[in-house]
Amino acid sequence: MLVSNNNSQFNLSRIRHQFPALRRSDGVVQAAVFSDAPGGTQMPMDVIEAMSGYLHKGTANLGGVFSTSLETAELVKQARSITGQFLNAPQNCIVFGANMTSLTFSFSRAISRTWQAGEEIIVSMLDHDANITPWVLAAEERGCTVHKMTVTDEVNLSVSELQRLLSEKTCLVAFTLASNVTGSITPARELIQAAHDAGVKVFVDAVHYAAHHLIDVSELDTDFLVCSPYKFCGPHLGVLYGKSELLESIEPYKVRASINHPPGSWENGTQNFEAIAGLIACIRYHGWLTDSKPDRAGLENSAHWISQHEEHISEQFLKGCRDIDGVTLYGSPETLNRTPTFALTKAGRSSAQLAELLAERGVYAWSGHCYALDLIRHLRLESFDGVLRIGFVHYHTEDEVFRVLNALEDI
Numbered sequence: 001m002l003v004s005n006n007n008s009q010f011n012l013s014r015i016r017h018q019f020p021a022l023r024r025s026d027g028v029v030q031a032a033v034f035s036d037a038p039g040g041t042q043m044p045m046d047v048i049e050a051m052s053g054y055l056h057k058g059t060a061n062l063g064g065v066f067s068t069s070l071e072t073a074e075l076v077k078q079a080r081s082i083t084g085q086f087l088n089a090p091q092n093c094i095v096f097g098a099n100m101t102s103l104t105f106s107f108s109r110a111i112s113r114t115w116q117a118g119e120e121i122i123v124s125m126l127d128h129d130a131n132i133t134p135w136v137l138a139a140e141e142r143g144c145t146v147h148k149m150t151v152t153d154e155v156n157l158s159v160s161e162l163q164r165l166l167s168e169k170t171c172l173v174a175f176t177l178a179s180n181v182t183g184s185i186t187p188a189r190e191l192i193q194a195a196h197d198a199g200v201k202v203f204v205d206a207v208h209y210a211a212h213h214l215i216d217v218s219e220l221d222t223d224f225l226v227c228s229p230y231k232f233c234g235p236h237l238g239v240l241y242g243k244s245e246l247l248e249s250i251e252p253y254k255v256r257a258s259i260n261h262p263p264g265s266w267e268n269g270t271q272n273f274e275a276i277a278g279l280i281a282c283i284r285y286h287g288w289l290t291d292s293k294p295d296r297a298g299l300e301n302s303a304h305w306i307s308q309h310e311e312h313i314s315e316q317f318l319k320g321c322r323d324i325d326g327v328t329l330y331g332s333p334e335t336l337n338r339t340p341t342f343a344l345t346k347a348g349r350s351s352a353q354l355a356e357l358l359a360e361r362g363v364y365a366w367s368g369h370c371y372a373l374d375l376i377r378h379l380r381l382e383s384f385d386g387v388l389r390i391g392f393v394h395y396h397t398e399d400e401v402f403r404v405l406n407a408l409e410d411i
């Protein structure tokens with residue numbers, strides 16, 4: 001199982017060996033295929049051990065003068081620093097929270113206090129509901145209007161649509177870097193530029209994108225970004241990035257007794273320190289993929305390998321899909337500007353039935369709306385009960401892609 005990356009070779013077996021869950025079989029002859037990855041990835045041993053290691057050593061809250069509390073403070077500092085490398089951001093711009101949805105709800109409550117009645121916000125139909133409803137509810141409370149960017153025929157966002165909706169009343173644009181349903185990668189840099197040209201701040205959802213490409217907040221120039229490490233082999237945790245001057249100037253929704261300056265002032269209640277320990281190990285794991293350090297250069301090496309491997313997987317899957325009778329793919333049929341996440345229907349079966357039949361064959365996959373309610377409605381897929389979503393990440397093999405294709409054909 002060798003995968004080429006320029007002139008070097010990386011052994012996928014070595015990578016998969018790190019993941020005990022990938023050996024799970026559920027009584028089916030072969031090991032399970034975790035093509036439910038867009039819903040959450042599996043964890044390598046180093047991450048599992050880092051989480052339990054922190055608890056073994058002794059846990060404490062922040063702010064004490066005794067060693068476990070001091071060690072926890074050091075752990076959080078290290079986690080901000082390494083996450084800064086992962087996002088190409090200064091460490092004081094990294095905020096931890098329970099998950100993306102909770103962070104977005106609390107952040108939207110805080111920033112919306114700066115909005116005036118009659119102002120407007122723009123969200124997108126392509127997005128997961130976690131980047132729509134928090135904004136819609138905040139807008140309702142503030143007497144603001146919500147506009148939704150519609151999607152193109154290729155199931156993506158377009159700069160012209162954003163420009164059509166932007167006005168002097170717009171106070172925020174929120175959209176995703178990649179669709180968790182169709183895998184479409186949005187033209188984020190251009191969308192952010194268009195919003196900034198109109199003097200509007202941007203909040204992007206990188207939850208799906210982060211598993212597939214290295215985020216660069218500095219290059220994107222986004223004002224805010226959220227992601228969730230459990231989608232890229234880390235623990236169940238959320239991360240928010242904000243430009244430092246904005247985290248300073250916006251008043252967080254917080255209790256009086258907690259820290260008064262960012263990033264801590266944006267972190268509500270006691271953090272999940274064992275997950276934060278796991279996040280450090282997760283980003284180190286990303287460097288380890290190509291025997292690199294978990295600094296920006298090392299993470300870029302690994303991201304390059306991930307892109308190449310995932311492009312190959314996408315190519316195999318897209319090619320195989322074309323030959324299966326009755327299968328319709330939603331989103332781009334090309335490998336360009338997509339992640340290896342595929343939204344499908346198959347004539348004669350509901351998506352829930354497809355997922356059940358795949359599960360019987362040891363293939364895990366999600367079906368339904370995958371929380372992208374507006375997109376499923378826009379694609380008129382309610383009669384199919386949403387889509388069947390097949391998703392791969394860097395630890396998947398070509399053999400697994402063929403197993404999914406064979407199972408789909410067989411059904």
Ligand SMILES: Cc1ncc(COP(=O)(O)O)c(C=O)c1O
Pocket residue numbers: 038039099100101102128130131176178179180205207208227228237238
């Ligand atoms: C694109 C996208 N955004 C947001 C979320 C919500 O993330 P969390 O589970 O961390 O709240 C998900 C979860 O599936 C997602 O796929």
